[in-house]
Amino acid sequence: MTNPADYQNIVTQxxxxxxxxxxxFLDHPDELPLDFRQDIINLLMGFDERSKGREKEYGEGLxxxxxxxxxxxxTLTGVSEEERARLLKEADELEKxxxxxxxxx
Amino acid sequence: MNERPQGSPQKVHYGSGRPxxxxxxxxxxxxxxxxxxxxxxxxxxxxxxxxxxxxxxGDASTTQQRMAVxxxxxxxxxxxxxxxxxxxxxxxxxxxxxxxxxDGQRVPIRNRMLRMFGNATVGAxxxxxxxxxxxxxxxxxxxxxxxxxxxxxxTFNRNxxxxxxxxxxxxxxxxxxxxxxxxxxxxxxPAGGNTAAGLNKxxxxxxxxLEYILDEAVSAGADKMVQTLTKxxxxxxxxxxxxxxxxxxxxxxxxxxxxxxxxxxxxxxxSNYPVFGAPVEALYRYLNTQLGQGTPASKFxxxxxxxxVRGQIEHDKAMEYQQRxxxxxxxxxxxxxxAQYLEGRLQSLELQAKVxxxxxxxxxxxxxxxxxPDEMRRAVVDLIKAEETAxxxxxxxAANQGTSDLSAAxxxxxxxxxx
Numbered sequence: 001m002t003n004p005a006d007y008q009n010i011v012t013q014x015x016x017x018x019x020x021x022x023x024x025f026l027d028h029p030d031e032l033p034l035d036f037r038q039d040i041i042n043l044l045m046g047f048d049e050r051s052k053g054r055e056k057e058y059g060e061g062l063x064x065x066x067x068x069x070x071x072x073x074x075t076l077t078g079v080s081e082e083e084r085a086r087l088l089k090e091a092d093e094l095e096k097x098x099x100x101x102x103x104x105x
Numbered sequence: 106m107n108e109r110p111q112g113s114p115q116k117v118h119y120g121s122g123r124p125x126x127x128x129x130x131x132x133x134x135x136x137x138x139x140x141x142x143x144x145x146x147x148x149x150x151x152x153x154x155x156x157x158x159x160x161x162x163g164d165a166s167t168t169q170q171r172m173a174v175x176x177x178x179x180x181x182x183x184x185x186x187x188x189x190x191x192x193x194x195x196x197x198x199x200x201x202x203x204x205x206x207x208d209g210q211r212v213p214i215r216n217r218m219l220r221m222f223g224n225a226t227v228g229a230x231x232x233x234x235x236x237x238x239x240x241x242x243x244x245x246x247x248x249x250x251x252x253x254x255x256x257x258x259x260t261f262n263r264n265x266x267x268x269x270x271x272x273x274x275x276x277x278x279x280x281x282x283x284x285x286x287x288x289x290x291x292x293x294x295p296a297g298g299n300t301a302a303g304l305n306k307x308x309x310x311x312x313x314x315l316e317y318i319l320d321e322a323v324s325a326g327a328d329k330m331v332q333t334l335t336k337x338x339x340x341x342x343x344x345x346x347x348x349x350x351x352x353x354x355x356x357x358x359x360x361x362x363x364x365x366x367x368x369x370x371x372x373x374x375x376s377n378y379p380v381f382g383a384p385v386e387a388l389y390r391y392l393n394t395q396l397g398q399g400t401p402a403s404k405f406x407x408x409x410x411x412x413x414v415r416g417q418i419e420h421d422k423a424m425e426y427q428q429r430x431x432x433x434x435x436x437x438x439x440x441x442x443x444a445q446y447l448e449g450r451l452q453s454l455e456l457q458a459k460v461x462x463x464x465x466x467x468x469x470x471x472x473x474x475x476x477x478p479d480e481m482r483r484a485v486v487d488l489i490k491a492e493e494t495a496x497x498x499x500x501x502x503a504a505n506q507g508t509s510d511l512s513a514a515x516x517x518x519x520x521x522x523x524x
C-alpha cells in the first residue's frame with residue numbers, strides 16, 4: 001500500500017491523466033476521502049506499470065523487426081551491394097530515430 | 106474519356122460516375138525483391154506500433170472508466186450519507202496520527218480487526234506459556250504443596266514446597282560442599298543447598314532468572330515468527346516492552362503472566378483503536394526511540410539484573426514467612442502447655458464438686474454412725490493428688506510466663522478452691 005502522502009507526486013507524474021485531469025485531482029486533495037485517494041493511487045500506478053511493460057514489449061518487437069530485416073537483406077539475391085548498403089544505412093537511421101522518440105516519451 | 110451524346114443529358118449517380126477529367130492511373134512498374142522487403146519491413150514496424158497503441162489506448166480507457174466509477178461512488182456515498190461518522194472518525198484518526206507521528210505523514214490504518222486478532226493471538230500464546238509454567242507443572246499427586254514452577258523444580262528452590270528431586274538434591278549437596286568447604290559440614294547442612302535457616306540464599310534469584318530466560322525465549326520465538334511471516338528483519342517486542350517487562354519483574358504475581366510479547370501485543374491492540382490509539386501510538390514511538398539505544402547483550406544483562414533483584418525480594422519474603430512460621434510454632438507449644446494446665450484444673454474442680462455434693466449427706470451419716478465412708482475417704486485422697494498436680498502445672502506456667510501470652514493471664518482467673 002502506497003502512502004497517501006505521495007498522492008500529489010503520483011498524480012503529477014501520471015502518464016494517464018491530461019493536464020485538466022491533473023488539476024482536477026490536485027484541487028484540495030485533503031478534502032477527498034483517504035480510501036478514494038488510495039484507490040486513485042493504485043489505479044494510476046497500475047496503469048504506469050503496465051505501460052512500462054508495453055514499452056518494453058514494443059522495444060523488443062522493434063528489435064526483432066530490424067534484426068529480421070537486416071538478415072533478410074544479407075540473404076537477398078539480385079541486389080547490388082550499393083543498394084544493399086543504402087538499405088542497411090536507411091534501416092540504421094530509422095531505428096535510431098524511433099529509439100530516440102520512444103526514449104523521449 | 107466518356108463521349109456525351111448530343112441532345113441528351115448525362116445522368117451521373119453519386120459514387121458510380123467519373124468526372125470528365127478522369128484519367129486512368131498508369132500501371133506501376135513491378136517491385137524488385139529489395140523493394141518488396143523494404144515495404145514489408147515498414148509494414149511490420151507499423152504493426153508493432155499499432156498493437157502497442159491499441160493496448161495502451163484500451164488500458165487507458167479502462168482505467169479512466171474505473172476512476173470515473175470510483176469518483177461517482179464517492180459522490181453517491183457523500184450525497185446519501187452526508188454524516189458518515191465512520192469516515193469522519195477515520196479521517197480524524199488519520200489526522201491525529203499524522204500530526205503526532207514522527208514522520209509527519211498521515212498514515213491510515215487498514216484491516217484493524219485483522220491486526221487486532223493477530224496481536225491478540227500472539228499475546229494469548231505468550232501469556233498461555235507463562236500460565237502453563239506456573240499452573241500445570243505441579244508436584245506429584247499425594248505430595249504436599251501447591252503448584253510449583255518449572256524454575257523452582259530445577260533450581261532446588263526449597264522455598265517452594267514439594268520441589269525436592271534427585272537433581273535438586275545432588276546440586277544442593279554440591280553447593281553445600283562448595284559453600285561449607287568440608288563434606289562433614291555439607292552433611293550437617295540440610296539438603297537442597299539451604300542455609301541454617303532452611304532457605305537457599307540464591308534460589309529465588311536463580312528461579313527468577315530462569316523465568317526471565319523463559320520469557321525471553323518466548324519473545325525470541327515471536328520475533329522469529331513475525332520475521333518469517335513478514336520477510337523482514339523487524340521483530341515483535343519493542344525496547345519499550347522489554348523495559349516495562351523488566352519493571353514488572355519487581356512486582357509480585359505480575360511476572361507470572363507478563364512477558365515482553367504480551368506487553369507488546371497489548372500496546373499494539375490499544376494503538377489500533379481509532380482516535381484513542383493515536384496518542385498511545387505516538388507515545389509508544391517516542392519512548393521506543395528514546396529506549397532504542399544499547400546492544401542486545403546489555404539489554405539482556407539489564408533484564409537479568411532486574412530478575413535477580415526480584416529473586417532477592419522473593420527470598421526476603423520467604424525468610425519473613427519462615428520467621429512467622431517459627432513464631433507460630435512457639436505459640437502453639439505454649440498453648441499446649443496452657444491446655445494441660447487447664448485440664449488439670451478442671452479435674453480438680455470436678456473432684457471438689459463431688460466432695461461438696463457428698464459433704465452434707467455423708468457428713469451427717471458419719472456423725473450418726475461414727476465412721477467415715479470409704480468413698481469419702483477416696484475422694485479426699487484424689488482431691489489432694491489433684492491439688493499437687495495443679496500446683497506443678499502452675500509452677501511450669503510461671504516459668505514460661507515471659508514467653509507465653511496465654512499463660513500470662515491464666516492463674517488470676519481461677520481462685521484457689523476452698524474445701
